[in-house]
Amino acid sequence: MNLMEYQGKELFRRSGIPIPRSQHCTTPEAVGDFLAENPGEWVLKAQVLMGGRGKAGKIKFAAGREQGIALAREIMATPMPPNRQNPNGEAINSLLVEEKLSIAKEAYCAITVDRTTKRPVAMVSKYGGMEIEEVAHEHPESIAKFFIDTAIGYSPFIGRELAFGSDLDPGYRKQLPAILASLYKLFFEYGAKLVEINPLALTTDGRVIASDAKVELDDDALFKHKEFAEWHAVLPLDEDEQLATEAGLGIRNFRRFGGTVGTMANGAGLAMATMDAVKFAGGEIANFLDVGGGANAERVRKCYELVVNHTPAKVFFINIFGGITRGDEVAKGIVEALRTTTSRKVPLVIRLTGTNEEQGRKILAEAGMTPVETMDEGAAQAVRIAAGA
């Protein structure tokens, strides 16, 4: 779960990381009221998960009630423009009204999970305010890293090593170790996958402040912090994740790609391989779908409906390898699902192998369905049907 800036900054505040004075507002009127009571120029920042707010004109400066209301309306009137990862853009439902900082320098610091060393990695760079991937590409030597031993935890020397190692402006040196200590505390306490301050601002009066906040929490650890349920509710739900949840699947188990060959397999690895097989056979994939174990009638029907109702699929390729899942159970599920569904009908291509495959094939044959022998054959047949339909 990725948090919005205001949510991340609330965690920063709780953990003792310095942040600008701010007010979270859900209406232009609330922005106006706040600016009426707080003179001077303030920053209005759209609260979205997408990046590129500045370029999209979704960060503006305002002073006083009238200007505050007008600019807040302007920002909220249109959604964030779409990009490759967010083809639908993102609606703007709230703003963060924030103290305008007089910034002398911008740096970067973050802690995330390193898959290779299996440790938290703390990273610091003197190039702040730009995408870290860009920095890694253009100035890879500028990013100082420290892989933290979880048994020892954070110790201030780590902050010093990183400050010197990244050639950070001396103005940061005194405060960085304490900020990293707080960041590590947050990272650990909340089981985060990423905590990032970009930029970490050095103001002209010598303060070091988190100007932005990016926090990604581990969905698998949310049970430890019940209070996040409330925050979860305001996060823009990815439509595919929403649909997956409604169908009773895990949020990672369904994703759409716009093509005409619908797919379903049991197990994530097999489901990915099934997509790849369709593509290899020259087809366009409608979706990824991992039905998981225990593909009973109700489950299969929901998955079938999910695909035919929400993708342009002209065919539905079901690829089941019966390991623990029994082939006859899945076959019964498929027959029953097709009998009970009220959604539009598309041709099925079924590949069913493994445990109890003979019984499964017999059940399908009795219902007038002829399963294919292999995954490749199924993919090829599905692609032919999609092309001809």
Added chain:
Amino acid sequence: MSIYLDKNSKVIVQGITGGEGSYHTGRMLAYGTQIVGGVTPGKGGQKSEHGLPVFNTVREAVEATGATHTCIFVPPPFAGDALFEAYEAGISFAVCITEGVPVHDVMRVVGATPGMQIIGPNCPGLISPGKASVGIMPGHIFKQGNVGLISRSGTLTYEVVDGLTRAGLGQSTCVGIGGDPIIGTTFVDCLRAFANDEETKAIVVCGEIGGSDEEDAAAFIAEHLRGTPIIAFIGGRNAPPGKSLGHAGAIISGNFGTPESKIAAFKQAGVPVAERPSEIPALLKKSMSSGNS
């Protein structure tokens, strides 16, 4: 030989009286695995439905049975604790089947349990065909032989194994290392074990998008396993960036974890990369015959 697991490995099951734990204990026993007992706190002194002794703690179980291996079926919030308990009781090999274990729990466990080999979490376990199985793999599709297999997936592993078995290529050990971002045993760990195993003459590596475990595996192969017939497969070639597909670890972040990078790394190490699982047996046979000539 085979790696990590054989006929003589003594195994306990943590969570033996739960639904999954009980069901798969029965299957593991049927396959010939030496399951010597199980652990369910509060049910110590009872017998499991398979007639095995149940203990309150792993320490008691290890003292009474001499178990060295454990198979963990406890729910996600308790999996980290179960692994620490196994470690403190002297278990040297732990398979964690549980899906959805918090990544911080896994990170803390793997950082603090040196000497204990952990498979998973979020994995199907491992099997040394004809000898023993620890986990949830369907034993009947495997056949004893000389191919070592490592995979980040479950059913895709079965798909590949089925193809190998049908082609007459039996397996020494098959390890499902799990689909999470942080896992105990990596491809490189398994490759190192296979390199020292006399029974393993060829290897199949089933990777997928995300992370750099495949790249590390390719580098290890280039250095230590030149001459061993090895075939790789990468799942998720058509996955979009920034979104996990099914497995939490199957995610492309920026230019990191892409299929292109993994395929290039294997090719550079002289490892043919199958475009489809069905090509693996033929590629492996070809590689094995040219290696022997």
